[in-house]
Amino acid sequence: MIRAVIFDMDGVLVDSEMxxxxxxxxxxxxxxxxxxxEELYPTVGRSSEGSWGIVAKAVDNGMTWQELLAEYKEKVVVTYPSMxxxxxxxxxxxxVLRKLQEKGLRLALASSNGLAIVEKxxxxxxxRDFFEVVVSGESFRKSKPDPExxxxxxxxxxxxxxxCLVAEDSTAGITAAHLAGMQVAAVIDDRFGFDRSLADFEVEKIMDIPDIPILSGKEVSSAKA
Known part of the structure; x- marks a missing residue:
């Protein structure tokens, strides 16, 4: 029985990927x-290594992906709090969150983003008050698709x-939740070519999440709803 819904943030609660x-x-x-x-579209929804490996290949100036990411954090990520x-x-x-709480479900947020920007x-x-637990990927050695x-x-x-049911959008996030042994509801976003094959349910928009069969008491007859 599903007792909690865990949300990803970027691409699910905020349309921030673009x-x-x-x-x-x-x-x-x-x-x-x-x-x-267009070269950088595949960077969306990947791990840091995956995303910045693509950036390094596109830039092709001799810098490693780690060096590019470090400079990006110094020059760009530091501006996030003012955005x-x-x-x-x-x-x-x-x-959506209120409806889920009314069903007696507990709510948490698990984002790959830094804790300061997540909280902001x-x-x-x-x-903020909807979530009992807020977790940032910066606390872990490996990022999604690792299930940690x-x-x-x-x-x-x-x-x-x-x-637990997880609301995700990206290939990495869906994979992480699946590997953690959780049910996964994928929010459909065809702009970035995400692979949703490991999701248990697909929803057109987050408003559909409270009506997912496994949350509404209906029998689930297929892998996708």
């Missing part, structure tokens, strides 16, 4: 004017992983 993609693009273009936005994320916040999110986004958008962040979040809730 925002981050454009920031990476502007940074990469500063290193090599011939870099195209306004309310414009990319999914306005339906509070209603959920506080600025008025949803989801296993840790379930443990922090005191709930078995099999009793």
């Amino acid at each position: 925002l981050y993609l454009n920031l990476r693009y502007q940074f990469a273009k500063g290193k090599n004017p011939e870099v195209t936005l 306004d994320f309310t414009e990319v916040f999914r306005k339906e999110a509070p209603d 986004i959920i506080r600025d958008n008025g949803i 962040i989801y296993i840790h979040t379930a443990a922090a809730l005191g709930i078995d992983t099999k009793d």
Whole structure:
């Protein structure tokens, strides 16, 4: 029985993937004017190594992905606290979270983003109090698709992983939740070519999450709903 719903943040509660993609693009273009936005689309929803390996290949200036990422953090990530994320916040999110709580479900957030920016986004958008547990990927040695962040979040809730449903969008996130032994609801986003084959359910928008059969008491007859 599902007792908790764990949300990813970027791409699920906030439509921030294009925002981050454009920031990476502007940074990469500063290193090599011939870099195209299309080259960097595959960076979305990957681990740091996966994303910045693609950036390093596109930039092709002799810098390693680690060096590029370190400079990006120094020059770009430090500006995140001054950015306004309310414009990319999914306005339906509070209603979704409220409906899930009304079903008696416990809520948590597990994001690959840094804790400071996660807290800023959920506080600025008025949803911090919905979550019993907020976990950042910066606390772990490996990032999604490694399942550690989801296993840790379930443990922090005191709930078995099999009793958790995760709302995710990216290939890495879906894989991480699946490997953690959780049910997965994939929010469909066809802009970035995410592989949703490991998801148990697919939803067009987050408003559909409270109506997923496994949360509504209906029998589940197929892997996708």
